[in-house]
Amino acid sequence: MNVTSVSPLEALSRVLTDDMDRVNALIRTRMMSENAPRIPEVTAHLIEAGGKRIRPMLTLAAARLCGYEGEDHVKLAATVEFIHTATLLHDDVVDESGQRRGRPTANLLWDNKSSVLVGDYLFARAFQLMVEPGNLRALSILSNAAAVIAEGEVLQLTAAQNIATTEDTYMTVIRGKTAALFSAATQVGPVITGAPEEQVQAMFDYGDALGICFQIVDDYLDYGGAGTAIGKNLGDDFRERKLTLPVIRAIAAADASERAFWERTIARGQQDEGDLESAMALMEKHGALASTRQAALDWAARARAALAPLPAHPLKDMLADLSDFVVERVN
Template structure:
């Protein structure tokens, strides 16, 4: 059963939202980032580049490193440090994906078999650790202690967010505050850090650093909210994984929080059986999607994503108009438009 994720037609724009603006803006530097990524995944231990390249070359948009380069451009940074920090951000992201797939027993990632399915859990975890080590080496090479502090703190917060998600998993009593704390940590923190280090390298005032961080944090929350909605109302092609994986893994996301709160006791018993007990039978995913639709949980999740997207745009409204600011605004619209 498909669940529609309706949009307000008045909110539509003439052109389809795209990240082409940011791709064009940072193209030259991203070529250097990609070359650096290739060189830093090299190792005499053959399995390391095999596992790393399986995921790195699997078609991800590399949005987070592009955000680092775009916010550096927004704040008029000139230098090589942003390239190394952008590569560090991508390595941090890739490491978390390798680790997440092990924790979640995921079979698919970006439309391909997850690395753990090909090389095993142990190799996925250890190669993720290798990438984190390489990320920190590049941060140190840049030599900016504030940027190092931001990204190393992000690594800690991301790990805390993942553990918090484990604690909240399969607990239908999880409320919105607990859910938002999880996604701020596990997803939005890296977006925020990726955007903050650009103006830090540029030596911009703290207000500008905070503005870029706020942009990234709000964008990251919006991004995750859209992902959570897509898991029930999207397509396998859009997700790069199987529709309903969050349901099967017992993840408590905002659509579930809303549906549980608005449902009756019989419905809560259904969620308890499926998510807490893991007793999922034939037709349960379809029933789950019908309940989410009945209570407007998916539509409201998308509306929340739009609100965070608007907050992201407002955060950078004080910067001069130009290609960098326009590209960053387009990124917000693109991330929200994935639910179309």
């Protein structure tokens, strides 16, 4: 086999195959409901949709990298995936999305009520799972992440369509809605291992930087990528009037007429034919897409650097390569 043809994510998946099989089996068991068959129907639609399972793999990898030999990392990895799936169900309702991972969303196939309530059920299942290892600090990390995620979503809602939104607010939003679960996923690994505090902090910093990078890449690709490659339509963020990094940077550099354009299309939502192309032209004019791409590369480098205190291990190299893999889509 030519190892150069294997992506870092695939390499990680292969090394963690046995652990991930146990995680997936646990997810299938815990998403069942004797009394409400719609719960496994809705959950299976999203969980079996071909997601990369990056977050639970991060938990497994972080635990193994720090020398963990027990079984509780499987429960914590399943917890992370349940939290992630619950937030996706809720997000699609809030965003009124019709497509995720190239497939119709649950709220489109069923309805908003089902998506919200099944999301609530998965949050409850996540809390049941995170309690079972009996590690109070791991419980604190994951429960705090769930609260921060919700806080980030609410902040995004209140900042939406406000063209005065700053990069600081944007960073707070993506640290909440995306990076919080990445950093929790990586941090609980060394915590249940009883690893030195330096390693716990290193894994937190890695997950935080990787999550920020992941979200910035997604925001960049909404304007600079191919819709089929990212499982949604090009320009969805513009149509949904989201203040993502490329838009925020274009607005910051705008003259009076350009600011009027953003006020009309984003703040008031009056979008006409050709406005997406005009928005992208303004981003290009002010270098907003190029600087967003560079920001993603910078955060990937931070993630790689954060791993320095961790012991030498093949998984350490794979996690370092994963940070580069996340930004490959913007190259």
